Amino acid sequence: xxIALLMVHGLVAVxxxxxxxxQTLAAWAPVRGRPGSFLGRFRTxxxxxxxxxxxxxxxxxxxxxxxxxxxFRIDVRPTLEREGHWQSLGLFDLKEHFISIGLGLLPxxxxxxxxxxxxxxxxxxxxxxxxxxxxxxxxxLIGHYLNNLKGFGL
Amino acid sequence: xxxxxxxxxxxxxxGIAFAVLYVIALxxxxxxxxxxxSLGVVLLGTHHSKDVADPAIGFVAxxxxxxxxxATAATGALVLGLLTMLLPDRFTWRFGPGWVCVxxxxxxxxxxxxxxxxxxx
Numbered sequence: 001x002x003i004a005l006l007m008v009h010g011l012v013a014v015x016x017x018x019x020x021x022x023q024t025l026a027a028w029a030p031v032r033g034r035p036g037s038f039l040g041r042f043r044t045x046x047x048x049x050x051x052x053x054x055x056x057x058x059x060x061x062x063x064x065x066x067x068x069x070x071x072f073r074i075d076v077r078p079t080l081e082r083e084g085h086w087q088s089l090g091l092f093d094l095k096e097h098f099i100s101i102g103l104g105l106l107p108x109x110x111x112x113x114x115x116x117x118x119x120x121x122x123x124x125x126x127x128x129x130x131x132x133x134x135x136x137x138x139x140x141l142i143g144h145y146l147n148n149l150k151g152f153g154l
Numbered sequence: 155x156x157x158x159x160x161x162x163x164x165x166x167x168x169g170i171a172f173a174v175l176y177v178i179a180l181x182x183x184x185x186x187x188x189x190x191x192s193l194g195v196v197l198l199g200t201h202h203s204k205d206v207a208d209p210a211i212g213f214v215a216x217x218x219x220x221x222x223x224x225a226t227a228a229t230g231a232l233v234l235g236l237l238t239m240l241l242p243d244r245f246t247w248r249f250g251p252g253w254v255c256v257x258x259x260x261x262x263x264x265x266x267x268x269x270x271x272x273x274x275x
Contacts, residue, residue, distance in 0.1 A: 070191040090272025097265040104172025107165035127255040
């Protein structure tokens with residue numbers, strides 16, 4: 001059951017990572033890309049349409065993570081503590097803190113992507129999306145790192 | 155339009171307040187609930203087993219506070235967000251919406267600072 005949950009959590013995280021990365025790059029890339037270029041085609045995808053999906057995926061991923069955290073605390077963390085992986089546990093704690101802060105940002109993120117874009121709101125949404133992307137990337141990488149830490153007994 | 159402005163105020167206030175309150179909850183150890191996953195028990199408030207029983211209980215029944223810190227921040231931010239929704243529209247956002255980015259980034263830096271002891275072990 002835990003492994004199935006972990007796999008679903010991973011799959012949702014991959015979808016979230018893809019969506020937020022695309023949206024962030026589209027928000028920061030120059031508007032005038034050459035029409036036929038990769039950047040130009042990338043930019044033509046309406047980034048705002050990702051916002052609802054990102055909010056839903058973030059919530060699902062956070063919920064699954066919150067459930068898995070219970071198993072992690074009982075089954076995984078004591079082993080890491082016993083073997084002195086303190087830095088890894090610190091990185092994991094940061095992941096939890098950042099995810100919570102990201103949860104709090106979801107309403108503002110959603111509002112910014114829902115409104116028609118002015119110069120100010122474009123800057124704001126680009127910045128906030130970058131913060132969200134950082135949180136998602138950090139969580140993804142640290143989650144994988146912790147998951148793989150004992151995989152080969154290293 | 156009025157309700158949209160009110161929700162915008164709520165969303166921005168919630169985001170900033172959540173980040174600030176989360177750091178305060180983390181620093182002061184104000185968890186709304188304490189979870190004991192091995193016992194399947196959730197207690198209201200912050201509980202440290204070493205305060206009421208032998209410190210060794212912490213190994214048998216580890217406590218989790220992350221849910222409580224998140225709940226503390228969410229509850230406080232919800233109250234503050236709802237209060238700002240009640241303000242008339244002429245009360246514009248005095249801090250500027252930029253704080254919705256700056257506040258959480260500062261909060262994340264504060265979290266890094268509070269987590270530093272892990273890296274000194």
